[in-house]
Amino acid sequence: xxxxxxxxxxxxxxxxxxxxxxxxxxxxxxxxxxxxxxxxxxxxxxxxxxxxxxxxxxxxxxxxxxxxxxxxxxxxxxxxxxxxxxxxxxxxxxxxxxxxxxxxxxxxxxxxxxxxxxxxxxxxxxxxxxxxxxxxxxxxxxxxxxxxxxxxxxxxxxxxxxxxxxxxxxxxxxxxxxxxxxxxxxxxxxxxxxxxxxxxxxxxxxxxxxxxxxxxxxxxxxxxxxxxxxxxxxxxxxxxxxxxxxxxxxxxxxxxxxxxxxxxxxxxxxxxxxxxxxxxxxxxxxxxxxxx
Amino acid sequence: xxxxxxxxxxxxxxxxxxxxxxxxxxxxxxxxxxxxxxxxxxxxxxxxxxxxxxxxxxxxxxxxxxxxxxxxxxxxxxxxxxxxxxxxxxxxxxxxxxxxxxxxxxxxxxxxxxxxxxxxxxxxxxxxxxxxxxxxxxxxxxxxxxxxxxxxxxxxxxxxxxxxxxxxxxxxxxxxxxxxxxxxxxxxxxxxxxxxxxxxxxxxxxxxxxxxxxxxxxxxxxxxxxxxxxxxxxxxxxxxxxxxxxxxxxxxxxxxxxxxxxxxxxxxxxxxxxxxxxxxxxxxxxxxx
Numbered sequence: 001x002x003x004x005x006x007x008x009x010x011x012x013x014x015x016x017x018x019x020x021x022x023x024x025x026x027x028x029x030x031x032x033x034x035x036x037x038x039x040x041x042x043x044x045x046x047x048x049x050x051x052x053x054x055x056x057x058x059x060x061x062x063x064x065x066x067x068x069x070x071x072x073x074x075x076x077x078x079x080x081x082x083x084x085x086x087x088x089x090x091x092x093x094x095x096x097x098x099x100x101x102x103x104x105x106x107x108x109x110x111x112x113x114x115x116x117x118x119x120x121x122x123x124x125x126x127x128x129x130x131x132x133x134x135x136x137x138x139x140x141x142x143x144x145x146x147x148x149x150x151x152x153x154x155x156x157x158x159x160x161x162x163x164x165x166x167x168x169x170x171x172x173x174x175x176x177x178x179x180x181x182x183x184x185x186x187x188x189x190x191x192x193x194x195x196x197x198x199x200x201x202x203x204x205x206x207x208x209x210x211x212x213x214x215x216x217x218x219x220x221x222x223x224x225x226x227x228x229x230x231x232x233x234x235x236x237x238x239x240x241x242x243x244x245x246x247x248x249x250x251x252x253x254x255x256x257x258x259x260x261x262x263x264x265x266x267x268x269x270x271x272x273x274x275x276x277x278x279x280x281x282x283x284x285x286x287x288x289x290x291x292x
Numbered sequence: 293x294x295x296x297x298x299x300x301x302x303x304x305x306x307x308x309x310x311x312x313x314x315x316x317x318x319x320x321x322x323x324x325x326x327x328x329x330x331x332x333x334x335x336x337x338x339x340x341x342x343x344x345x346x347x348x349x350x351x352x353x354x355x356x357x358x359x360x361x362x363x364x365x366x367x368x369x370x371x372x373x374x375x376x377x378x379x380x381x382x383x384x385x386x387x388x389x390x391x392x393x394x395x396x397x398x399x400x401x402x403x404x405x406x407x408x409x410x411x412x413x414x415x416x417x418x419x420x421x422x423x424x425x426x427x428x429x430x431x432x433x434x435x436x437x438x439x440x441x442x443x444x445x446x447x448x449x450x451x452x453x454x455x456x457x458x459x460x461x462x463x464x465x466x467x468x469x470x471x472x473x474x475x476x477x478x479x480x481x482x483x484x485x486x487x488x489x490x491x492x493x494x495x496x497x498x499x500x501x502x503x504x505x506x507x508x509x510x511x512x513x514x515x516x517x518x519x520x521x522x523x524x525x526x527x528x529x530x531x532x533x534x535x536x537x538x539x540x541x542x543x544x545x546x547x548x549x550x551x552x553x554x555x556x557x558x559x560x561x562x563x564x565x566x567x568x569x570x571x572x573x574x575x576x577x578x579x580x581x
Contacts, residue, residue, distance in 0.1 A: 070481045091483045098481035105475040109331055110525065110534045119471045123482050127464045155529035156474075168478075175482065 014081075014212040015179050016046040016069055023064055038064045042078070042236045046211060053222030053229045053242070054215040060233040062215045063101070065182050069213070070098060076114045080178065085228035090179075094124060097177030097210075099168045101184045107157040110161065113167045114152040117143065120175030142174035145207055146200060162193040168191060186221040198224040295554045311443040311560070312550060315507055317451030319542035321458045321500045325536050326521035328493060332473050337494070338514040340403035341381045342501045345510050347410030348376030349435060350417030353426060367446070374502045380406050381498035385490055392548075428461065438509035438552065438561035440553075451503050458496055470531065508561035516542065519568035526572075528578030541571045 023039040041060040046052050056062045066071040068080055071087030082090035090096055095122070121135045131139070143149050146166040151159060159167065165185055172180055182201075186194050202225055205212065216222050222229055223242045231237040298308045329335055352372035387402030418429065434442065462469060470491045471479040480486050497517070504513040524537035549564030556563075 028360065070477075072477060072480055091481055094483060096481055098478055100475060100478045101543075104477055106331055107473045108525070109470075110327075110529045110531045111470070111474060112530065115531070116474070119467070119479075119484050120472070122467050123471065123484060125467065127466070157529065179483070256363070 013047065014045045014085060015048050015050075016044070016213070017081045017084075018042055018044040018065075018068070018078075019079045021065075021075045021080060023061075023068060023075050025064075028084070037234065037236055039068075039074075039075075039232075040235050042232070044230055044236060046213065048211055049209060050228055051202065051205060051214065051226045053226035054213060054232055055219060055222045055229055056217060056232040056285050058217050060217075061197075062217070062232050063183060065232055066181060066213070067217055069181065070096065095178045096171030097175055097180045097181040099165070099172050099185055099221065102161065102164060102188050107164075109156065111156045112152065113148060113154055113159065113163075114143075116156050116167055117148065117152075117170045117174055123175070138176055139170075139174045141207075142170040145173065145203060145237045146170040161189045162196065165189065165197060169200065169204065173208060173210075173277040177286060180204070180212045182212070183235055184215045184216055185214065186216055186218050194218075194221060197221075223257060295551050298554050306452060307441055308550075308554075310445045310448045311440045311507065313445075313570040314443050314451040315550070315564075316543070317448065317453075317544045318500070318504055318507055319454040319520075320455035320539070321451075321489045321496075322441065322504065322516040323520050323539035323542040324458055324462055324535065325493075325497060326408070326499060326517050326519075326542070327449050327524065327534050328473055328521075329471065329497070330515045330521040330525060334497070335518045336400065336403050336513060337381070337384055338497060338501060338517045340384055340407040341377050341494075341498050342505070342510045344380035344410035345373050345377050345502060345505055346414035346435070347380070347412075347417070348373035348414070350414030350421070350500075351376060353429060354417040354421045354424075370502060370558070373505070374499060376410070377498040377502050378495055380410055381494040384490060385494045435505070436509050437559055438505070438507050438553045440507070440560045443506055447503075447506055454499060454503055456501065461492060461496060465492070469493065508564055512561050512565045515568050519565075519572045523568075523572040523575035526557040526575040541568070541575070545571050575579060 021039060021042040022037060024037050043066065044067060054062050054065060062178070064073065068075055069082060069087055071080075071082075071089075071091055080087055083093075083095050085093070087096075118131065118139055121131060121139060143152065146169050148163070148166045148170045151163055151167075154166070156167065169182075169185075180246060185197060189197060198221070201212070201214070204210065205225070212226075226242055228239065229241045229242050298304045346403065349369075352369045355372060357369040357372060384399075384403050384406050387406070388399035415499040422429065431438075431439075460466070468479070468484045468489050471482065471484050474488055499512045504516055506554050514578060520541040521534065523541045524534045527537055528534050545567035546564055549567035550560055552558065552567065553560035553563035
């Protein structure tokens with residue numbers, strides 16, 4: 001494994017390592033009941049410097065996977081290490097930058113864009129401390145890189161989707177994390193905005209060389225700027241380069257919502273045969289590939 | 293009877309002044325907590341905790357502690373009520389946040405259950421106390437709507453002590469609290485201890501509500517936690533001004549409500565709340581322009 005220095009903390013080569021992760025939202029122990037699992041048997045390694053796209057249908061467990069990597073959820077079984085540590089510890093050490101789904105924040109909150117962008121860097125300060133020169137420079141660089149400079153004084157609730165997204169990315173990278181996680185960043189943004197967003201991610205990667213996990217149900221968002229793709233629909237279906245996303249793989253992952261994602265792509269006969277029951281929510285999966 | 297008589301007459305001033313000073317301390321607490329209550333949609337939590345106080349009152353009466361009195365005599369009584377409210381508040385926090393990704397009605401359900409359970413405890417305990425011959429039962433009116441004559445200098449000192457604690461804790465944790473309130477999952481990802489922030493906030497809320505109880509009563513305590521920031525948020529989209537406006541609305545409503553109560557000889561708690569509602573209405577009107 002060619003660990004590129006930056007992400008190599010505590011001697012662990014992989015930034016994120018999931019091993020046989022299972023998760024169920026059901027209250028009672030459902031580890032034996034496959035139907036109740038949101039995720040089952042997910043094994044995944046993200047080497048330093050990689051840009052991993054996590055692709056999958058809505059309700060397929062992508063957000064659950066993100067919450068597990070962030071330490072917001074504990075897996076029912078299996079192990080999770082982020083920089084060789086417990087996810088919560090990695091987050092508290094400031095190693096992880098997170099760009100949440102647009103719907104998660106309380107946008108009526110009376111905060112300006114610049115106050116939100118500084119939230120990440122200010123988190124580690126003692127109550128009486130103010131931002132140091134270096135931290136202020138990091139904030140300025142993040143603002144510059146994301147182009148958020150034009151609306152710094154505006155209330156956070158009065159931004160367009162694309163502007164809000166740039167502010168959230170600026171907040172994440174201003175804290176100088178080593179792992180950047182973006183949850184459905186393309187949701188609610190028009191195609192032109194998505195194009196600009198892909199370019200922005202490219203610039204961020206170029207400038208900071210961050211290990212990145214980009215989660216989306218949108219094939220275009222993932223294919224544009226990722227070195228590797230993990231397809232998640234309750235379990236890991238394939239972990240390949242974007243070029244390895246064959247119609248068969250996609251059909252397997254998106255069995256119940258192929259139309260909006262694949263458009264007029266050709267779907268092969270094997271996959272089409274699996275689509276006989278579109279109303280049924282995720283039956284037993286035929287596992288392709290498994291953990292890589 | 294009018295306001296000047298209250299302020300000038302030494303005997304009346306002895307009743308009025310402690311209540312006014314206690315009220316000022318109280319509105320410092322509620323004005324600071326109010327933006328968080330409104331923005332985090334905790335109004336119903338306040339309602340739940342304030343009604344839980346009835347359970348604490350029942351138990352305190354059953355234990356033979358005295359509700360009335362302006363001195364240290366009522367400290368034991370309020371100690372029991374306080375412990376009960378803090379417990380109920382933390383119970384609501386735990387029940388409603390047990391599982392990440394749970395259904396959104398879990399907070400409502402847990403509040404509803406804790407609220408009725410606490411009130412049932414209160415009713416049963418009062419009945420038992422009555423059966424045991426306890427005669428010093430609190431007047432329901434003063435529990436529900438506050439009793440200004442029962443507010444003494446001890447209460448004023450408690451209110452100001454709490455004001456210092458609330459202001460200090462919120463200043464100390466301001467970055468974590470604001471981050472958590474604005475975007476809980478992201479705050480956790482950035483290393484904010486959301487559980488700790490929530491528990492501390494819920495304890496502050498519970499203590500504030502118990503202190504508010506004597507002045508405005510159980511039923512009206514939540515008005516002080518909701519109306520000021522609801523009005524302030526109509527007028528500004530900046531955090532600093534919202535906190536200042538929330539304090540201003542609270543202060544003006546407190547003074548206005550007390551003056552109204554003295555001029556018209558009406559219950560002070562209800563008058564303060566009426567003033568708060570009017571302030572909110574005015575802010576709505578002004579905010580639209």
